[in-house]
Amino acid sequence: MNNVLPIYHIGLIQAWFAALLVYRKPNKGAADKLLVIWLIVIGIEMLYSLLNAKYLTWLPDLIIIPLSYGPFLFFYTKLLTSKKTVTIRNIHRHLIPVYLFILIAVFWGKPIDINSVNFFSKGPITWLAILNFTLFLLVIVYYWRASLKLIRKHNHTLGDHFSYRSETIMLNWLKTTAIWILSGFFASGITFIIFSTQNIFPFNPIELFHLGLLVFTFSISYYGIHQPVLYQHQKPKQLQVSDEAQEKKSQKFGDLLYEHMVKNKPYLNNELTIQDLADQLKVSTQEISNYLNKELGVNFFNYINSFRIEEAKQRLTNPAFDYETLLGIAYDSGFNSKTSFNTLFKKETGMTPSEYKKAFRSSTKKST
Structure with a gap:
């Protein structure tokens, strides 16, 4: 013993x-x-x-x-x-x-x-x-x-x-x-x-x-x-409003969200969470989730990565970023790995990032 x-x-x-x-x-x-x-x-x-x-x-x-x-x-x-x-x-x-x-x-x-x-x-x-x-x-x-x-x-x-x-x-x-x-x-x-x-x-x-x-x-x-804390618990707001008022509120919130995404580009943070976005907008995570699910029919993951894909497209087609590797473009666009970048980009465009870049350059040469 x-x-x-x-x-x-x-x-x-x-x-x-x-x-x-x-x-x-x-x-x-x-x-x-x-x-x-x-x-x-x-x-x-x-x-x-x-x-x-x-x-x-x-x-x-x-x-x-x-x-x-x-x-x-x-x-x-x-x-x-x-x-x-x-x-x-x-x-x-x-x-x-x-x-x-x-x-x-x-x-x-x-x-x-x-x-x-x-x-x-x-x-x-x-x-x-x-x-x-x-x-x-x-x-x-x-x-x-x-x-x-x-x-x-x-x-x-x-x-x-x-x-x-x-x-x-x-x-x-x-x-x-x-x-x-x-x-x-x-x-x-x-x-x-x-x-x-x-x-x-x-x-x-x-x-x-x-x-x-x-x-x-x-x-x-x-x-x-x-192990980080994954969820910050919030008490859901119980507010009853008319359908018309709710529609106007939803439209206003949608405009606010889109303006924030375009202007401040929070999606460039490759570890962005819905709580982070809620803190930036000073709203609850429930408001964001309800808007994305009900009005846009997407979840938070797909919504944020759609902006990242558009950011990557701009960088892939802009000669000013020719010095960057595909991995560098992936990270700078907000993706946290090359695998997720390739997978999501191909799912959205039907092409890999390198194929997309070649196709764009080829079409540009033909047009000139």
Whole structure:
């Protein structure tokens, strides 16, 4: 057991130090605050295991605290992806498995050592360990699926809020982390089943679990620190106006928006969000979204990138920009990658940027 003590020491320090870094992160959101709590809980799990391994060996050697990791993953994802204010007051009912095994450990009245499991004798400790691992895997699978469902739903509506695509706003890192936590915990559970059926325990399967937890902590703390707040929550305005007044207001807003786009070119910011545009116009994001969807029939992503494409066209056909590379034109027009530039430009014009430039030069020569 002593050979795994460094895992607990490193995990404890890493989890609590990461919690401090996230806590000191500027512009924290609700998801960041929950992540701080989650990292503290992971640190407590590492401390608990360290005490159980070296000092307080009478502590129950069961998966108790990690039964909360599924709910933590789900609510962290929900707070990141929700466009409305979310409260987690009901998180306690998601922690019932944790409370259940705390009560079992308290009323058991004696040490619960995983090394005492004997699948063939099927004693009480064996059935308890099997119940523990089975419930843990069921909890992880349930909340893993729920978290991925939230991420998919989030990605379907990105175009209404963002004018670009990136790893952080698409939450690809969180999806990978969710897959990692599932596969790692399953490996721990399967290892336990194999060892118990063969009645051999070359090492405690919980050690494998903690090794995976250590890597997981590094991952979620690194990406969590760099994860920006995706949505700023606003209370929707409840104003009732006549259809005629609404039409005039919409026309006025449309003129204001178009004038701002042409004059100030906010689309040149390759990380422009609907919140940024709303702040510039001193309106709500709901006003912009309603106008684009109802009056123009487009989402925010397509609206902003239509201006970027027009900007790129001007630069591609203007000899003054011949010194610029296609990548340079893409960035200067507001695109954040050459791939998105080529894809969106070809979708709009039917040609790649280089083909468009050649076609324009060819037609210009013929006309002269």
